Amino acid sequence: MALGSIPTFLLFISTFFFMVLGDDAVGNSVKYPLVVSTWPFKEAVKAAWKAVDGGLSAVDAVVEGCSTCEELRCDGTVGPGGSPDENGETTIDALVMNGVTMEVGAVAAMRYVKDGIRAARLVMQHTEHTLLVGEKASVFAISMGLPGPSNLSSSESIEKWTKWKENHCQPNFWKNVVPAGSCGPYHPKGKVDVSEECTKTNLMGVAELRSSHISPHNHDTISMTVIDKMGHVAVGTSTNGATYKIPGR
Numbered sequence: 001m002a003l004g005s006i007p008t009f010l011l012f013i014s015t016f017f018f019m020v021l022g023d024d025a026v027g028n029s030v031k032y033p034l035v036v037s038t039w040p041f042k043e044a045v046k047a048a049w050k051a052v053d054g055g056l057s058a059v060d061a062v063v064e065g066c067s068t069c070e071e072l073r074c075d076g077t078v079g080p081g082g083s084p085d086e087n088g089e090t091t092i093d094a095l096v097m098n099g100v101t102m103e104v105g106a107v108a109a110m111r112y113v114k115d116g117i118r119a120a121r122l123v124m125q126h127t128e129h130t131l132l133v134g135e136k137a138s139v140f141a142i143s144m145g146l147p148g149p150s151n152l153s154s155s156e157s158i159e160k161w162t163k164w165k166e167n168h169c170q171p172n173f174w175k176n177v178v179p180a181g182s183c184g185p186y187h188p189k190g191k192v193d194v195s196e197e198c199t200k201t202n203l204m205g206v207a208e209l210r211s212s213h214i215s216p217h218n219h220d221t222i223s224m225t226v227i228d229k230m231g232h233v234a235v236g237t238s239t240n241g242a243t244y245k246i247p248g249r
């Protein structure tokens with residue numbers, strides 16, 4: 001930006017903020033609550049809005065919103081029945097953060113329990129920990145009252161996985177392993193040549209690969225932010241992870 005245009009720019013910014021604040025003649029009650037979500041997951045936003053507009057906290061509204069997506073299996077990327085791993089199993093990752101206390105609760109690679117975001121809230125509110133994983137997360141969630149153990153597979157996830165197996169387990173997330181073009185078990189490919197790894201062409205290749213990965217077809221999942229009537233912020237996310245991931249990811 002040319003130096004001369006900075007005052008104009010600042011003027012624009014201050015005008016913009018004035019307009020936003022100008023709408024808010026009566027204080028926070030007018031500006032909040034607020035619900036923002038990734039993707040057009042309207043039912044999730046509606047559920048969060050209903051919760052927060054009815055007086056629930058930002059944390060509880062985030063949980064209601066993300067939980068709705070888990071139930072609806074939004075895009076097949078949230079909740080049970082989607083994104084089979086290499087073993088054909090669906091597992092759940094979720095996180096919630098309270099913006100007032102800065103507490104975080106999360107579960108990862110949780111098996112047999114559908115309610116990811118509720119499990120994350122239980123970790124946050126009833127433990128001194130931040131993250132529980134795998135089968136131990138499931139045991140915790142069930143012991144704290146969530147339903148399970150449940151079968152998280154669906155006919156769609158099993159069908160997807162069967163086709164992937166038939167396609168020699170391609171695509172997958174392995175690298176520098178043998179065998180390259182077929183199903184495992186995989187083994188390290190031996191010594192990776194460092195000088196070859198660092199050639200300009202290889203680095204360019206990685207950069208191109210990464211940028212070509214950014215589109216609605218390769219990232220998904222609900223992430224949600226809520227500001228409640230008190231002006232308190234909470235954020236959360238819930239997903240069943242990457243399709244054909246290596247179990248444990």
Ligand SMILES: *[C@@H]1O[C@H](CO)[C@@H](O)[C@H](O)[C@H]1NC(C)=O
Nearest residue numbers: 151152153154155156157158
């Ligand atoms: C889980 O559900 C899937 C899909 O309906 C089914 O194919 C599979 O057999 C079930 N697994 C168990 C252990 O019941």
